[in-house]
Amino acid sequence: MSEFDVKPLCRNQIAAIYPLLREALPTMTLAQWMRLARRLTDPRRGQRSGVMVAQGCNRRHASGLFHYRRERDLRYGWVLVADHFVALDILDAGTVAAAMLEAMEALARKLGCGAIRSVLHPASADLAGGFYSAGHRLEGAALCKELARDPTSETAHDQYPQLNG
Numbered sequence: 001m002s003e004f005d006v007k008p009l010c011r012n013q014i015a016a017i018y019p020l021l022r023e024a025l026p027t028m029t030l031a032q033w034m035r036l037a038r039r040l041t042d043p044r045r046g047q048r049s050g051v052m053v054a055q056g057c058n059r060r061h062a063s064g065l066f067h068y069r070r071e072r073d074l075r076y077g078w079v080l081v082a083d084h085f086v087a088l089d090i091l092d093a094g095t096v097a098a099a100m101l102e103a104m105e106a107l108a109r110k111l112g113c114g115a116i117r118s119v120l121h122p123a124s125a126d127l128a129g130g131f132y133s134a135g136h137r138l139e140g141a142a143l144c145k146e147l148a149r150d151p152t153s154e155t156a157h158d159q160y161p162q163l164n165g
Contacts, residue, residue, distance in 0.1 A: 004063065004096055004101030009051040011041045017053055017062050023105070024065075024084040047111060055101050063089045064096040068107065076115035080108035081150060085121035085127055097127045101134040 007019065015039040018030055028036075032033050047070075054064035060085040064087040073079040082104050108116045118136055120128055 004054045004056050004153065006052050006054045008047075008097050009037065009041055009053050009065070011038070012036070013053060013062065014041065017051075017065055019099075020062055020065050020086050021084075023086045023088065024121065041111065042066065049159060052107065054096050054101055054103070056087035056089070056096075064093075064100050066099050066104065068104070069095065070113060071117075073115065073117075074114075078113045079115045079117050080104065080113045081119065082113060083116045083121065085118075085120065085124040087124075093127075094130055097130045098134070100135055101130060101136075105134075 015030075016032060018033055021028065021033055037051070039045070049067075049069035051065055051067050053062045055062045055154070064085070066082050066086070067084040068080055068082045070077050085100070086094045088102065089096045104116060104118075105119050116136070118131055119141070119142060120131065
């Protein structure tokens with residue numbers, strides 16, 4: 001049994017996990033996160049996208065999170081795309097990551113996905129070894145070119161469209 005419980009983000013956790021989220025998305029403001037998280041935790045959304053949160057048994061604060069969305073893929077059918085991983089633990093971040101990987105696979109199976117596509121951003125690159133150990137493999141390279149943003153646009157939807165599923 002894992003030392004960590006990984007469950008979907010609940011509305012009463014939204015503000016509490018903001019410091020963790022800032023590890024993955026340092027420019028996201030609290031107001032942007034609150035608006036986005038309310039949409040992601042709306043029960044009418046189903047499970048096509050959301051945030052999973054890892055919390056240690058008998059611990060007060062969460063130690064990890066990842067964002068996910070279900071997408072169609074020409075090769076695999078439904079794919080669970082998981083990104084913006086954060087795994088922080090004073091003793092062992094690898095244990096947090098392992099629990100999240102296990103939960104990610106269970107979620108993908110529950111959603112009828114034929115594959116999991118994990119996107120590790122530079123801030124979470126130190127987790128790659130755990131992903132390889134869990135059976136993930138390098139499938140390609142994700143490249144990004146950041147474009148100048150419209151200064152009048154302040155919504156999380158505009159700055160973080162990938163989180164809106």
